[in-house]
Amino acid sequence: MSTSRIASHLLLWAGLWLAPLVWAVNMQLGQILPYADCRSQLHASAIASFIGSMIAALAGLASWRSARPASAETAASGETASFVGVLSSLAALVFTFALLMQGIASTVLTGCER
Amino acid sequence: MKANITGPDTRDTDLERSQLRAELAETWKTPRGLWGALATVDHKIIGRRYILTAFVFLALGGILAALMRIQLAQPEERLIGPDRYNQIFTMHGANMMFLFAVPVMEAMAVYLVPLMVGTRNIAFPRLNAFSYWIYLAGGALLWLSFALDMAPDVGWFAYVPLSGPQYGAGKRADIWAQMITFTELSALAVAVELVVTIFKQRAPGMTLDRIPVFVWAMLVTAFLVIMAMPAIMVASTSLILDRLVGTHFYNPAEGGDVLLWQHLFWFFGHPEVYIIFLPAAGMVSTMIEPFARRPAFGYLALVMALIATGILSFGLWVHHMFVAGLPRLGNSFFTASSMAIAIPAGIQIFCWLGTLWDGKPLFATPLLFIIGFIVTFVIGGLTGVMVASVPFDTQVHDTYFVVAHFHYVLIGGAVFPLLGAVHYWFPKITGRMMSETLGKWSFWLIFIGFNLTFFPMHILGLQGMPRRIYTYQPDMPWHGMNLFVSLSAIILVAGFLLFFLNAIRSARSGAAARDNPWDAPTLEWATASPPPSYNFARIPAVSSSHPLWNRSDILAVASGLRTDRRELVVTSLVTAEPQAREASPRNSIWPLWAAIATTVMLIWSIFSPWAVVWGSIPIAITLIGWFWPKGTPEDES
Numbered sequence: 100m101s102t103s104r105i106a107s108h109l110l111l112w113a114g115l116w117l118a119p120l121v122w123a124v125n126m127q128l129g130q131i132l133p134y135a136d137c138r139s140q141l142h143a144s145a146i147a148s149f150i151g152s153m154i155a156a157l158a159g160l161a162s163w164r165s166a167r168p169a170s171a172e173t174a175a176s177g178e179t180a181s182f183v184g185v186l187s188s189l190a191a192l193v194f195t196f197a198l199l200m201q202g203i204a205s206t207v208l209t210g211c212e213r
Numbered sequence: 214m215k216a217n218i219t220g221p222d223t224r225d226t227d228l229e230r231s232q233l234r235a236e237l238a239e240t241w242k243t244p245r246g247l248w249g250a251l252a253t254v255d256h257k258i259i260g261r262r263y264i265l266t267a268f269v270f271l272a273l274g275g276i277l278a279a280l281m282r283i284q285l286a287q288p289e290e291r292l293i294g295p296d297r298y299n300q301i302f303t304m305h306g307a308n309m310m311f312l313f314a315v316p317v318m319e320a321m322a323v324y325l326v327p328l329m330v331g332t333r334n335i336a337f338p339r340l341n342a343f344s345y346w347i348y349l350a351g352g353a354l355l356w357l358s359f360a361l362d363m364a365p366d367v368g369w370f371a372y373v374p375l376s377g378p379q380y381g382a383g384k385r386a387d388i389w390a391q392m393i394t395f396t397e398l399s400a401l402a403v404a405v406e407l408v409v410t411i412f413k414q415r416a417p418g419m420t421l422d423r424i425p426v427f428v429w430a431m432l433v434t435a436f437l438v439i440m441a442m443p444a445i446m447v448a449s450t451s452l453i454l455d456r457l458v459g460t461h462f463y464n465p466a467e468g469g470d471v472l473l474w475q476h477l478f479w480f481f482g483h484p485e486v487y488i489i490f491l492p493a494a495g496m497v498s499t500m501i502e503p504f505a506r507r508p509a510f511g512y513l514a515l516v517m518a519l520i521a522t523g524i525l526s527f528g529l530w531v532h533h534m535f536v537a538g539l540p541r542l543g544n545s546f547f548t549a550s551s552m553a554i555a556i557p558a559g560i561q562i563f564c565w566l567g568t569l570w571d572g573k574p575l576f577a578t579p580l581l582f583i584i585g586f587i588v589t590f591v592i593g594g595l596t597g598v599m600v601a602s603v604p605f606d607t608q609v610h611d612t613y614f615v616v617a618h619f620h621y622v623l624i625g626g627a628v629f630p631l632l633g634a635v636h637y638w639f640p641k642i643t644g645r646m647m648s649e650t651l652g653k654w655s656f657w658l659i660f661i662g663f664n665l666t667f668f669p670m671h672i673l674g675l676q677g678m679p680r681r682i683y684t685y686q687p688d689m690p691w692h693g694m695n696l697f698v699s700l701s702a703i704i705l706v707a708g709f710l711l712f713f714l715n716a717i718r719s720a721r722s723g724a725a726a727r728d729n730p731w732d733a734p735t736l737e738w739a740t741a742s743p744p745p746s747y748n749f750a751r752i753p754a755v756s757s758s759h760p761l762w763n764r765s766d767i768l769a770v771a772s773g774l775r776t777d778r779r780e781l782v783v784t785s786l787v788t789a790e791p792q793a794r795e796a797s798p799r800n801s802i803w804p805l806w807a808a809i810a811t812t813v814m815l816i817w818s819i820f821s822p823w824a825v826v827w828g829s830i831p832i833a834i835t836l837i838g839w840f841w842p843k844g845t846p847e848d849e850s
Contacts, residue, residue, distance in 0.1 A: 119524045122550075126528045129546035136542065144542060176788050182422035183787075186517050193521040193556055197528075200549035205542060212541035 111165040111180060114187030117158035118194035125151040125198060136210030148202030152195050159191025223777040234750050236776040241746040243800060252800040254338035255746055259345050260324025261642060267317035270308055270352055277305040279706055286699035288687040298683035299366035304359050306369025307389060311396040312352045314627060318492035319403040321634060322431040324642065326407060328737035328744060329425050331416030331753040333781055334797045336409035339804045339839060344402035346808030351395025354816060358388045365389035370482060373463040373474045378456045387456055387819040390449035394815055397442045404438035407431050412786050416736065417771050418755035419789045425735045426509065429516050430495020433523040437484045445481035448474060458822050472537060479530035487526040489623060491519055493630035494561055497583050500637045501565055503731040504580040505572025508759055511564040518557035525554045535606045544603050551601035558594055562587060578652030582633030585660045589625025593618060614674025620667045632712060639719065640726030644743045647723060651715035658708030665701035669694050734759035739768055752782050778846030796847040803839035810835045
């Protein structure tokens, strides 16, 4: 498989792997960063969440743009590629929303609450 | 399909229909008698066994629930003592989660997925047989311990230190932990089989966007099982090590951590809810089509919702630990994810409502159960969003509010669709129809009985009644409501009895079913009711997501498979293009021997760590027998 083909596959599926990956990483940061937030009042959790939400949204956009049937070899695989692309972009929206919610929560808490 | 054949051509291409069926029946048959029953690897026979066994466990768990309701009907009741009550609520929870809910969903998939994707058997059929025997052994271990008054008494999540060596004397907690090993081993085996079946054995032409929604749901569920269940196996194994060998995973005095248990358990425990719910959602999306008489609205959105729900389910586990003292900011991340998961759940509900709204609903029993599911699951979902909020959860944690919430989610979200699914697929499995009259009666009794039983528990929880108490004092303001709940449970029990009566009676003397009595669009209805041992005389070729609705006259089929050996078509992952012919193993007694050897080792290891060493020798012998070439045509690769 050529490099460009791998790249196009990664972009097509980006909403289904990159967006959840960013969300999963942010879940872990949410357990680590509150201690730093409490000490220095950096709002690092909020910053990480908002950056994560932007990456998730961009992943969804990349999937959406890759979901063009013309790029496929046959009509059937074109329909399937379109299905995967739209599916990925919609899934990315859900993760973007979850990350935004986490970002908003991080702005109203200091990290020191127990 | 092209193939290199060295001997005589035994492919099905030029065979007459009757000769083809006769040859396939001979190749794929399960011999009559006890030996044949023990050695079979037919996914339909094993699936049926799984389903029946799971429903037996449902009935046993229901009897325990009824006992608890009798005990709580009035204050200071002395029917059951505190020790037995602890065993009963632990057995009820563990039985319903590990021996009924998860296995029954996988069992339905074991039976249905190969038929729905148009193949002749599940992938790794001997592993499938092994998984059933292991599941049966795990269930027998738990229930025998209960009969011997040594059942687990530590709750279905067996928190340490209560289940640890300091407070959990005897072998009760060990039996819980080892029952986990049995059932998770079984669930993991089925999950692997399902992933491979769905990825590589789909009928030619069944591209990703043509897979039935139930099959999608089982694919997501299988991945959830594969990723979540190792956590609980690690937890239960380390608990046994603490109790038997003297390790200190959960002993803070020696550097262990009790919160580690909660993290490990709930990292599995919350996806577990979706391991139960997602198959049910898939069943609803599949069943709703013939009864709405139109394709499901929003196929793509339904699939997206299943996948997003599955992934998000791994980011919710700390909402079970909101009172454990973790940082509030960290908790808020889990609140956010817990509320975000309501989005894909809501999308599915709107898709089902849209399907019914634009269809011409036929209010047969399965559709009644679907509507009952939507109503109860929405209520359970709303209280789920409530308990995702830290301040609210802190108030109602460990009260009957939570009991009400999760019964609405699990019975509403899984049992209602499952009962609908039994009515729907009963004709395919047995060749007979269930009684509609009894079906409708049982639905209304269960629906009314369920809501009258569990809705008041919200109020009991808000009034402060804690979970897991075996009795309460007369001056508490709970006894009127508890009596009402217990009386309502009689209606619920009557509904379930009627359901079982209907199933048994219909299996014996129900009206004969046609191949496709509901005029449904998916492939399992393209074969006879019940299906022959080989499922399909010729493998269907699919050109749409509703192959039995969109055909012009007859279903296209693929040919070229051999009839003298068990053969399947292997297709590509995304576009389901035929890639190869693959052998499917014949019947074998070795999975049963392997399961017996594994059972001996696991139970022995409750008492001695050396069991792992000596017990692994018979297991190795049985596995060698399992994989040793048998001199059958299937040995050719």
